[in-house]
Amino acid sequence: MKAFREFSADELRFVEQFKIAEQRFEPGQTVLVEGEKSPYLYTVLSGWAFKYKMLEDGRRQIINYALPGDLLGLQSAMSEPMQHSVEAVSETTLCVFAKDKVWDLYKEHYALGFDITWIAAHEKAILAEFLVSVGQRTASERIAFLLLLLFRRARSVGLVRGGMLELPLTQEHFADTIGFSLVHTNKRLRRLKRAGAFAWVGQTFTMLDEKSLQEQAGDSCSVPLKRPFI
Amino acid sequence: MKAFREFSADELRFVEQFKIAEQRFEPGQTVLVEGEKSPYLYTVLSGWAFKYKMLEDGRRQIINYALPGDLLGLQSAMSEPMQHSVEAVSETTLCVFAKDKVWDLYKEHYALGFDITWIAAHEKAILAEFLVSVGQRTASERIAFLLLLLFRRARSVGLVRGGMLELPLTQEHFADTIGFSLVHTNKRLRRLKRAGAFAWVGQTFTMLDEKSLQEQAGDSCSVPLKRPFI
DNA sequence: CGTTACCTTGAATCTCCTCAATACACGTGG
DNA sequence: CCACGTGTATTGAGGAGATTCAAGGTAACG
Numbered sequence: 155m156k157a158f159r160e161f162s163a164d165e166l167r168f169v170e171q172f173k174i175a176e177q178r179f180e181p182g183q184t185v186l187v188e189g190e191k192s193p194y195l196y197t198v199l200s201g202w203a204f205k206y207k208m209l210e211d212g213r214r215q216i217i218n219y220a221l222p223g224d225l226l227g228l229q230s231a232m233s234e235p236m237q238h239s240v241e242a243v244s245e246t247t248l249c250v251f252a253k254d255k256v257w258d259l260y261k262e263h264y265a266l267g268f269d270i271t272w273i274a275a276h277e278k279a280i281l282a283e284f285l286v287s288v289g290q291r292t293a294s295e296r297i298a299f300l301l302l303l304l305f306r307r308a309r310s311v312g313l314v315r316g317g318m319l320e321l322p323l324t325q326e327h328f329a330d331t332i333g334f335s336l337v338h339t340n341k342r343l344r345r346l347k348r349a350g351a352f353a354w355v356g357q358t359f360t361m362l363d364e365k366s367l368q369e370q371a372g373d374s375c376s377v378p379l380k381r382p383f384i
Numbered sequence: 385m386k387a388f389r390e391f392s393a394d395e396l397r398f399v400e401q402f403k404i405a406e407q408r409f410e411p412g413q414t415v416l417v418e419g420e421k422s423p424y425l426y427t428v429l430s431g432w433a434f435k436y437k438m439l440e441d442g443r444r445q446i447i448n449y450a451l452p453g454d455l456l457g458l459q460s461a462m463s464e465p466m467q468h469s470v471e472a473v474s475e476t477t478l479c480v481f482a483k484d485k486v487w488d489l490y491k492e493h494y495a496l497g498f499d500i501t502w503i504a505a506h507e508k509a510i511l512a513e514f515l516v517s518v519g520q521r522t523a524s525e526r527i528a529f530l531l532l533l534l535f536r537r538a539r540s541v542g543l544v545r546g547g548m549l550e551l552p553l554t555q556e557h558f559a560d561t562i563g564f565s566l567v568h569t570n571k572r573l574r575r576l577k578r579a580g581a582f583a584w585v586g587q588t589f590t591m592l593d594e595k596s597l598q599e600q601a602g603d604s605c606s607v608p609l610k611r612p613f614i
Numbered sequence: 615c616g617t618t619a620c621c622t623t624g625a626a627t628c629t630c631c632t633c634a635a636t637a638c639a640c641g642t643g644g
Numbered sequence: 645c646c647a648c649g650t651g652t653a654t655t656g657a658g659g660a661g662a663t664t665c666a667a668g669g670t671a672a673c674g
Contacts, residue, residue, distance in 0.1 A: 289563030333519030
């Protein structure tokens, strides 16, 4: 849980009493709902979740994925209603914090406050990357880019062993992330598979040629991956 | 410049010595470059700017617009290289801060640190809205949505007088924001104009029927607009 | 008066969407 | 054990939507 930055003894003590509980969510279960205020702030301990927004007619856009170490509910921790919903993909364990102590965190442990800002800025960078992808890249590029991004993020938190990764997402998740229909996503994904830079059978993703995949993504996947906090 | 939150006397004093200078940029001038580190942190005092990323082959995605009150260069203020470039649209005046004092800000004025996090979280919300737009909405919806968003943000900082707004953007900016070609953007924009919810002649945008435009945007334009800091 | 920047429009082509059908794995209940 | 439903993956066909290419128009500016 604290594989990111070395805390001081003081900070450790604070974080420990800041933590309320751990909570488990089943696949498909909703963690947070757009428009509601949550009294809690979460971090992911294990599992995959995703943030999304829906339009009235059912269209869904996945905003970002949450892997171990990521924050959930920062807006609501700042007394704003949630701007998106969050759903668990796999079985997911979250660490629950009391949002009413966030203020104390800034007051008494400014370094932690700085870290939270850093995380928010970092997530902005990821959203910007997604935006470039959805706005400018072709279907194949978007898929390659998303696979690459997820693989690298997963690797950076130790989820990749021997080039293999347990990837619990469906093609529908992919479609709703890259902004194409499920059918079209499927067709382009099949083509990419045949190109051979990766294998994806069942829930097991295997990276075979990362450099090649990066070329198919139109290069540039430049998301920084280290993270300082919690 | 401080139309957002009431500062304490202490905070005011800090912000004033935190501020280094004011700097003016001409239309088209580049403020920050992706990949570089800037020793400064900026806020917009007047004018319009935009944040964007480019792909190698020249495709450009506009990430967000910066209006008076917005922060520029937060990542670089946290010792990270810039994740996007920034360019001035109109003549723009920026307030320049020393990034090496950001740490002091968190240490001695935690409320300001909290505000910065708030701003970052708020911009995440805007990026998420853009992502939904580019990923899910039709061309017409995207244009209507963007017009609505810009109009409301401009209004919230006092740039709208009598339903009229000086809008210095070109259709190319629009195209690169919503993820369509310039030609197609033009055709759909003309149609929207004929629908009559707004007028846009030269650089003058006039809102005629905000509710109607919101309907054409597929409703929901739910971006919060108040802002606490600087 | 020529250049530049921006807006506008048509035609041909290609991408992507929708509809529809099939296939497979899984779990459940008869 | 098998029939059945459900969720996911796959593929084809036809049509809507977007792209590119190309051409023309206007206004501003030196």
